Amino acid sequence: MITRRTFIQKTSVTAASLPFLSHTLPYFENTTLHTQSGVLKVALMGLGSYANRVAKAMETCTRAKLVGVISGTPSKIEEWKNRYDLPEKNCYSYENYSEIESNKDIDAVYIITPNGLHCEQTLKVARAGKHVICEKPMAVNAKEARQMVDACEAAGVQLLIGYRMHFEPKTLEAIQLRTSGQLGTPLFFQGLSGFRIGDPNQWRLNKALAGGGAMMDIGIYSVNGARYMLGEEPIWVSAQETKTDPIKFKEGVDETIQFQMGFPSGAIASCLSTYSMNDLDRFYLNGTQGHIEMKPSTGYGPIQGKSHLGPLTAPVVTHQTVQMDAMAGILLHNESPIVPVDGKEGLKDMIIIDALYEAVKTEKKVALPPLTSI
């Protein structure tokens, strides 16, 4: 069994740099800053399949707890109330969830609805004075994302984006290999993000609800991954779209986009976003002194990876359990994650995705605004 101690010994990192593991300790060892209750009390908004996965994962959280739901479907609310023993007073509809403002038993709302609804819902939750955790992509474009960041700031609540990979141990081990210099200077990142999508009638293939196609849903993993694997912000993008099935993938819903990014150091990224291929989900990072391959790199199941030094050895965890405990640490105890998950982190990805869609349209390289000053 890999204990926290042996893991830390193996990866030669300090406990302080491993907040994602802090949930294995009593939370109050980690901070003296918690002014609210010791456990983050979360309501989930949108009770689709991913919400089910998050709720199940939260059953083993030590610092976060599912306490309520927001849904448009009364039968789902009934089902969840029974399954998770939720009090009636913590269950809301889309019509009345502003009333959450007066509910002291809820600290944060995790929005897991279609992308096109995130902005409006985030604004409403912020106005109700609750912290927002918003699933990725945080919005359908940078304009909305900016609005969300501003609204949460104005309301004095925090906005976090559901970047579960930012807390995944092998991902952090890979990042640690880079930051410790063991790869030398990073030169090249390759990200393959995609799967063959099924049901043509799902909201993910509806422009109004999804804001786009594969890029919004799965390509964003390579956009975001390029940034945390290289440890830099891109300065330009280029992109090429391919559509083989215009009936399934309608106007504005991208099936396959190849895209490239350039970084200030001269490092480059080459990525694929697709809804029409399986056996992808691979990250590769090449540096002057070594390299890392992760495959699968962002799926829900165990992440696997190897570097020029050997296999990555950080423990297998349930991503959403670790994510929610870590987010409790951020929201309640002012902890800082190794890779940010705040609204500005999400905004950067939305700015890049806007530029990618522009590059597809114009078939030209698109310069990015300075992302480091956001």
Added chain:
Amino acid sequence: MITRRTFIQKTSVTAASLPFLSHTLPYFENTTLHTQSGVLKVALMGLGSYANRVAKAMETCTRAKLVGVISGTPSKIEEWKNRYDLPEKNCYSYENYSEIESNKDIDAVYIITPNGLHCEQTLKVARAGKHVICEKPMAVNAKEARQMVDACEAAGVQLLIGYRMHFEPKTLEAIQLRTSGQLGTPLFFQGLSGFRIGDPNQWRLNKALAGGGAMMDIGIYSVNGARYMLGEEPIWVSAQETKTDPIKFKEGVDETIQFQMGFPSGAIASCLSTYSMNDLDRFYLNGTQGHIEMKPSTGYGPIQGKSHLGPLTAPVVTHQTVQMDAMAGILLHNESPIVPVDGKEGLKDMIIIDALYEAVKTEKKVALPPLTSI
């Protein structure tokens, strides 16, 4: 030991489709067409390190034999004469090699000189009535390549390009997996071709002699590989250049180019050509029913690969031995290789490379002329 029979059984292909293996049989079993001597008598032009590798590999050829050399360095000629027991009358300088016309002991000249010299030298060898084997890239642009194809046709000699991978058993096994339908419809090819180049004063970094940089030398493997792995000709390209060291990589000498290709079926290719990274040399082919990864995919050493069905099992060979025996079959016995190696095959790559350089310059997608009609 893997015999020819067990290999054929394993890969379920017929002997007729495996001309690259025919060197293991007495050559006259394979054909009744040979009108010239049974063994291809070859002179090597340009005695650099790759010529040394070819000459050494040819020692175990059964259908091709090194019989002469052309070099500008008398001491090298002396050394080679002794090492390979070459008669004086088969050794030429760059001044007098037109005289090869009257030398009945030479069938073909293998040109292994800097790229910028290939066109002129090919024209001269063709005029002397000898078959030309020209190392890749066949020229520095498509205009020169066309001239070479036309000149050889006019002179009634054959022109082959040194595409050694076209005879490499695991490469052919991968192609066989595609053509037999075991991958389903090919969707995506990824090619990584590169290495960190050393000596800044070598001819490969001289625009006049190399015609470009990494793309000409190593990127061409991904250009060519995309075509034989997908089994289609591209219709567009896009490309992005990155230069981190403008002193080593001068104007017109590309260090790193990311490039993409689109194909009529909707398949796409995403490739990297670089002189500044190690641990590349990887091909990946994704189809609706399966996938293949080859790594290394084009290096001189043993090629390794695996598909969704398991490891590729075709035998390890010395590439240049197999190439030269197969080329003897083409030039003397009218054999047809599975993947062409003629001048038109080379011309297609040069047309694509011209378009890639244009795409780098214009930062726009470039449409290709129809390559299938060449």
